[in-house]
Amino acid sequence: MTLRPTIFVVDDDEAVRSSLGELLDNAGFCVEAYASADEFLRRFDPKRIGCVLLDVKMPQMSGIELQAELRRRGARLPIVFLTGNGNIPMSVEAMRAGAVDFLTKPVEGRFVIERIGSALNSSVSQQRCIGSLSERERQVLARVVAGQSSKEIGRALGISHRTVEVHRAHAMHKTGARSLVDLAEIAHLLGPDN
Numbered sequence: 126m127t128l129r130p131t132i133f134v135v136d137d138d139e140a141v142r143s144s145l146g147e148l149l150d151n152a153g154f155c156v157e158a159y160a161s162a163d164e165f166l167r168r169f170d171p172k173r174i175g176c177v178l179l180d181v182k183m184p185q186m187s188g189i190e191l192q193a194e195l196r197r198r199g200a201r202l203p204i205v206f207l208t209g210n211g212n213i214p215m216s217v218e219a220m221r222a223g224a225v226d227f228l229t230k231p232v233e234g235r236f237v238i239e240r241i242g243s244a245l246n247s248s249v250s251q252q253r254c255i256g257s258l259s260e261r262e263r264q265v266l267a268r269v270v271a272g273q274s275s276k277e278i279g280r281a282l283g284i285s286h287r288t289v290e291v292h293r294a295h296a297m298h299k300t301g302a303r304s305l306v307d308l309a310e311i312a313h314l315l316g317p318d319n
Contacts, residue, residue: 129155130245131157131173131174132149132177133159133175134156134157134158134159135177137180139160141180142158142159145158145237149178154241161186162185162187162190162194165191166194169198174202176241177195178207179207180206180208181208181210181219188206196223204244205226205227205240208228209229209230211227211229225244258299259292259295261282262295265278265282265296266296268282269305270305275289275290275293
């Protein structure tokens with residue numbers, strides 16, 4: 126049974142939560158709204174799939190801080206920021222930390238729906254690619270991203286450095302990674318246990 130993705134709206138403005146909830150519900154999405162980052166984290170389940178639609182400036186914990194906390198917890202949910210208080214340095218920080226998009230209000234509802242749909246499709250596609258990796262490819266990938274050389278990885282896993290290079294090449298091909306930065310993001314999606 127496939128779980129239906131949920132859009133998690135996290136915004137301290139009740140009117141915004143309500144209008145986004147209605148917009149997304151009418152577009153056919155399953156929606157949950159939270160008034161604060163803390164409220165969202167209390168109910169957060171890392172096994173759930175979907176997308177976080179997140180405000181930047183909120184009392185106590187900001188959206189940027191929530192993004193960092195979700196990453197620390199190994200969350201695999203794509204994040205789309207939607208804010209009326211954004212600026213270029215803030216958007217750069219959010220995108221570097223892995224946000225899929227950074228939208229500034231006012232923005233048309235159809236564009237919000239389009240960006241969320243794109244984030245969900247990208248997330249599902251990445252999960253499929255990750256799911257196609259063999260256990261050995263996952264082990265090699267995690268060690269490559271940790272900065273180990275092929276020889277170090279080979280010694281640790283009991284295989285030759287050439288075999289390590291073959292596994293790394295297969296992992297890059299399967300995931301579409303073009304660089305070590307791409308591999309690092311994929312390794313993050315694999316979670317801390319890999």
